[in-house]
Amino acid sequence: MLEEQPSREQLLLEIERLRQQVEDLKEEKADLEILLETTAEHSDTLTSELRYRALEAVREGEIKLVQFLEAIPLGVAVIDALGQPYYVNHAGQLLLGQGVVPLNAVENLSEVYQLYVAGTDTIYPSENLPIVRALKGETSTAEDIEIHQLDQKVPIEGWGTPIFDEEGKVAFAIAVFQDITKRKQAETDRHNFINELHELNQKLEKSLVAEEDLTDAYGRFVPHQFLNLLGYESITDVNLGDQVQQEMSVLFADIRDFTTLSETMTPQENFNFINAYLSRMEPAITSHHGFIDKYIGDAIMALFSDCADDAVKAGIAMLHILNKYNQRRETVGYVPIQIGIGINTGSLMLGTVGGKSRMDSTVISDAVNLASRIEGLTKNYGVPLLISHATFERLRNPADYAIRIVDKVQVKGKSQFVTVYEVFDADPKEVRAAKLENLHIYNEAMLLCDRKEFREAGKLFEQCLRTNPNDRVARIYKKRCQDWRLLLKGI
Structure with missing residues (x-):
């Protein structure tokens, strides 16, 4: 069935409707163009206004800045x-x-x-x-x-x-x-004032030089620390019989085989050698808060009033210095020297003894004698540094050092046995490392010796010697274990 076609009137009406829509759109377009033109004009005006205000703000800021800078x-x-x-x-x-x-x-x-x-x-x-x-x-x-x-x-x-x-x-x-004229003038005035003070001080210094020289001279014979312990500042204040009791650590150091060594030198060479050696050892003691009480030939007796660690560190430092000194001696053809150091800690009596015309500082104590005896033991065990159990107990942290027990001995003049320890921090690097590596084996061997299990102890000492043939103490104990076993068999 054919679709019905619109009539002429309907087409005319539709065309009119479309024409009207076009007219409406044209009006809307014109309105939009007017609005757009108005908006653009307003935008230009707004931009100009903002630019003007910004310039005014800048000018105002510049004026204020200039006013500030001028003020x-x-x-x-x-x-x-x-x-x-x-x-x-x-x-x-x-x-x-x-x-x-x-x-x-x-x-x-x-x-x-x-x-x-x-x-x-x-x-x-x-x-x-x-x-x-x-x-x-x-x-x-x-x-x-x-x-x-x-x-x-x-x-x-x-x-x-x-x-x-x-x-x-x-x-x-x-x-x-x-x-800065005033400042410079003040600096000039201060400089002049300082110069005037300097001139006055020079006069004062001249009057003090003699006294200071005298004090320094006395200090070479009587250590300042000794005077301080007595409660004095000047040697002139000291009286015969002044004394003080205090716990201190005593260090003895002695050159091994010095008699044999000195026989190869003239008296002048001996004198020069002793001074060269002692002058090198002194800083190791003073830098660790100690002072030298006296020189006894080639031997040194030093005191440490603060703590036992100072004495032990000083002993280690002395051995390090000695190693460097020996290197220098060998370069010029001299034989190296060895020393033994013994340290003990205990109560000491410090004071002055003598008469009206001659008095001297001294230290009296069994602790001093024991330190000297311990130094003598270093020769027996072939080690450079031994300390007593009293010193070991007073170390702040014994683990800070390379230490091992050496023996319990009855030294001359003592009724009780004394435990002594080796401090081997200053040993050659490879020897020190080997001793530390073997320390647990060594300590176990020492315990076995205490229990009289000499066969097993000897085996452990032999094990120490395999890795460190230079261990003199281990070698001594290996021989002792053999001797003790034979002695027990004989019994």
């Missing part, structure tokens, strides 16, 4: 990125004697503004001026600048810093400077 009592100068003067405030003009002056080049800045190296007639190098250095991005200070005016020279101190733009480039350099 401060310090000189302020600004140069642009090309090095041309841009601004100088009122205080700056008064100091410089002029304001903004065009320059041919920034290198002429010092000459134009009459800037000199303080105290001279030399033009200040422009490249060193803080404001010029600021052009390179540096912040700096200088106080060796003088402004030479017609009738005066004004010392100034200046600070320079760069001002960067939004791209991080230097746009301006600013310098702040001030007159």
Whole structure:
């Protein structure tokens, strides 16, 4: 069935409707164009207003900044990125004697503004001026600048810093400077005052030199620490019979086979050798808070009043110094020397003994005698440093040292047995390392000896010797274990 076609009237009506829509769209377009034009005009007006307000704000800020810079009592100068003067405030003009002056080049800045190296007639190098250095991005200070005016020279101190733009480039350099005439005058006055004091002190020092020399001379014979322990500052205050009792550590050091060694030298060579040796040992003692009570031939007796650690550290230091001294001796053809060091800790009586015409400082104690006996034991065991159990007990932390027990001995003059320990921190590196590596085996062997299990103990000492053939103590105990076993069999 055919679809019914619209009538002519219907087509006309549809065309009219479409025409009306087109007209409406044209009106809407015209309205939009008017609105767009109005909006654009308003935007231009708003942009102009904002630009005007921004410029006004900048002008107002610049005015306030200038007012501020003009009000401060310090000189302020600004140069642009090309090095041309841009601004100088009122205080700056008064100091410089002029304001903004065009320059041919920034290198002429010092000459134009009459800037000199303080105290001279030399033009200040422009490249060193803080404001010029600021052009390179540096912040700096200088106080060796003088402004030479017609009738005066004004010392100034200046600070320079760069001002960067939004791209991080230097746009301006600013310098702040001030007159430091009063400060320089004060420094001069202070210098003169110091010179006057120096002259007065020289006179006073001359009057004290003799007394100081005398005190130092006495100090070489009676240690200052000895006087301090007695409660005195000067030897002249000491009286016969003054004494004090205190717990201290005693160190004895002696050269091995010195008699044999001295037989090969003349008396003068002996004297020189002893002084060379003793002068090297003394710093090891004094640097660890000890003092030398006396020299007994080639032997040293030193006292330590603070703690046992000081004495042990001093003994270790003495052995290190001796190693270096022996290296030097060998380079010139002399044989190396060996020393033994014994340390004990206990109660000592310090004081003065003698008569009216002659008195001496002394230390009286069984602890002193024991320290000397322990030093003698170093020869028996072939070790350089032994300490008593009393010293071992008073160490703050024995684990800080390389220590092992050596023996329980009955020394001459003592009814009770004394335990002695070897401190082997100063042994050659490889020997020390081997002793430390074997320490647990060594200690176990010593316990077996206490239990009279000599066969097993001897095996462990033999094990120590396989890794460290230079272990004299282990070798001694291996031999003892053999002897003790034979003795037990004989019984």
